[in-house]
Amino acid sequence: MSDIIIGTLIVLGGLFGAIGALGLVRMPDVLIRMHASTKIGTLSCGMVLAGTAVFFADGSTIVRALLIFLFLILTAPIGSHMIGRAAVSMGVGLWRAPEDRPREPRDQ
Amino acid sequence: MSAFLTICLDIATGLILLTSAFSLLRLTIGPSLPDRVVALDMMTVSIVAFCGLAAIRFQEAAFLDVALALALVGFLATAALARFAERARTKTEHMP
Numbered sequence: 001m002s003d004i005i006i007g008t009l010i011v012l013g014g015l016f017g018a019i020g021a022l023g024l025v026r027m028p029d030v031l032i033r034m035h036a037s038t039k040i041g042t043l044s045c046g047m048v049l050a051g052t053a054v055f056f057a058d059g060s061t062i063v064r065a066l067l068i069f070l071f072l073i074l075t076a077p078i079g080s081h082m083i084g085r086a087a088v089s090m091g092v093g094l095w096r097a098p099e100d101r102p103r104e105p106r107d108q
Numbered sequence: 109m110s111a112f113l114t115i116c117l118d119i120a121t122g123l124i125l126l127t128s129a130f131s132l133l134r135l136t137i138g139p140s141l142p143d144r145v146v147a148l149d150m151m152t153v154s155i156v157a158f159c160g161l162a163a164i165r166f167q168e169a170a171f172l173d174v175a176l177a178l179a180l181v182g183f184l185a186t187a188a189l190a191r192f193a194e195r196a197r198t199k200t201e202h203m204p
Contacts, residue, residue: 006164007116010161011119014127015123018124018127020127021126022130024146030142030143033146037147037149038150041154044153044157045157051160051164052161052163055164056163061172064173068175072153072179075183079186083142084142086193090193090194092143
């Protein structure tokens, strides 16, 4: 029974990680890429660590897995905030939807 | 370890390696410095997850200590690189 729980947790964690990395490759702009990668990366790591904690099922391992997850969940927003602020203040080009782009003046 | 868990472990390891490969791709082609920092952050998180999977595969809880240290170093790297990006911009602005 616990094998099924562990297997489901780690496969879901790997799947979420792959989806987040796909977003990291496919999205058009720094801030949108960050939106795709950071939160879902934390979720995937947390699911894999939960699987590890269920597999070992003793006190010290559970505490260590919880500690890693707590650390990730505390530092991920701080890191993303710093990168986002640096990106915006560096003036990295931002993506705009095609219908929002300014029209080229057509000379006839 | 049952056969089901072994198969799940193989699938999850492959997916996490795929995550790492995609992050490496973005790290290589990323057009700007913040892109590369974001890719590095994602890569660190995926390697932490890989350490968890290695702990299950080799039944060795010591890999979690590696994961903890790696998460710490990864956050420090992200913070330092973000500060570096901001500082580099300020320096170029002050140039004559």
